[in-house]
Amino acid sequence: MQPNNSRSRGLLIGGLVGCGVLALCGCALLVTGAGASLWYYADRVGLLDGTATPRPTRDPNATAQPAPTPSSQTLTTMDEIDAWVSAQRGLAPTSAGVTRKFLSRDEMYDRTLQDFEEDTTPEEVADDVRSLAVLGLVRPGVDLYTLYLRMQAEGVVGFYDPDTGELVVVSDEGQLNAYERVTYAHEYNHALQDQNYGIRGLGFSEEGWETDSEKAGAVQALLEGDSSLLEEQYQETLTADEQAEYDRVLNDFDLSIYFELPDYLLQDLFFPYQQGLEFVRRYYDEGGWARVDEVWRNPPSSTEHILHPERYEAGDNPLPVPRPALTDTLGSGWRLLDQNVMGEWYTYLILAYGDDPGARLAESRARTAAEGWGGDSYTVFRNDELNATVLALHWQWDTPADADEFVEAFRDYARRRFGSAADDGPGYTCWEGDELHCLYRNGVHTLWLAAPDQATVDQLLTQYPDAQP
Secondary structure, three states, X not given: XXXXXOHHHHHHOOHHHHOOOOOEOOOHHHOOOOOOOHHHHHHHOOOOOOOOOOOOOOOOOOOOXXXXXXXXXXXXXXXXXXXXXXXXXXXXXXOOOOEEEEEOHHHHHHHHHHXXXXXXXXXXXXXXXXXXXXXXXXXXXXXXXXXXXXXXXXXXXXXXXXOOOEEEEEOOOOOOOHHHHHXXXXXXXXXHHHHHHOOOXXXXXXXXXXXXXXXXXXXXXXXXXXXXXXXXXXXXXXXXXXXXXXXXHHHOOOOHHHHHOOHHHHHHHHHHHXXXXXXXXXXXXXXXXXXXXXXXXXXXXXXXXXXXXXXXXXXXXXXXXXOOOOHHHHOOOOEEEEEEOOHHHHXXXXXXXXXXXXXXXXXXXXXXXXXXXXXXXXXXXXXXXXXXXXXXXXXXXXXXXXXXXXXXXXXXXXXXXXXXXXXXXXXXXXXXXXXXXXXXXXXXXXXXXXEOOHHHHHHHHOOOHHHOO
């Protein structure tokens, strides 16, 4: 999430919002080609077997060496890539063109650290952890700040920044190797997307993540799926020698930080590049880039649309689920940590990729349980004096049968996470964990409440009449 009360779904839950406010593909976790088969690339560089080559650490007290002046041949190569991407994708730049900015790796390291530290404080990330912990996605108290700081600073090879309209090229050589040329094509396509479609106006912005993270996540999947497919096509133009160079560079990447990520976040970081790519490929296969442009003119508005394109085509848009103001209900001492929309994708991650491996449902079951998602809203509050967190997550399902399926799966998940039910009655079940967790169901509505005691749960329930049994 971004600064203020929307941090966890927009930043931590929203794939780090492009890693560095809104810079597309700039994160260390996204440097592995930023393309179709990140799992393939992860395997290639040793991520899956622990053989990745460690990257030397940067001395924070050393003066950053400036980027070398790009050679005339490098600039010509970039011009040629620009022309290829524009012709292949069928999008033209504006008359002003795309501004390039050249940074050395040290300069990029310093810039990302500075930007991250200016935009994000340890206290804000600690609040993110509290929101994620009550959802079961991370351990309480885990140090995500240090992890995110490293993620922001390591391994960036280039990105497009819609804040400034700059395409940032990171290199110490003054020329681009095969891997960097492929990445440059991907990022130049992002610049064309922005100039032709105005990605902020589509909901991919700081405000967009805060207002409707589901819509922002869907647009991010369209952005990255589009550029990942274009990247695939550009990579196919490499000669055998260029592909060998590409592979050598890729094999040198240190992606060992992946092993330190919460499992849900690893899955979420891949979402725009895997599921987003398959979404875009579906329409490209129907009618080329012209068909993809039609999708841009009517973009998806939820992760459900990305996961189930037929629902996007049917106009099955998210249902608006009311989010009551709980400040008066809770009384003094409580502060808002987060409020937004969870979506089908995160409903699935909660069930399948929580922090406790023993509580996880099989992927297929979690996927089926989340599939009937119609809409939701959630709110998280914190009382520092009581050291207590409150969660209210209200889902509306497409049909009663979908609600039945979810309730059955959630009860199994909760039993694995918390143990036997503390209370089980008509239309509700409660379990004791760090908080009291209760699931209520009425028709197509389900409500997950977590609070320090039964009295607080009962107070919260009064604000959700649709979900009362």
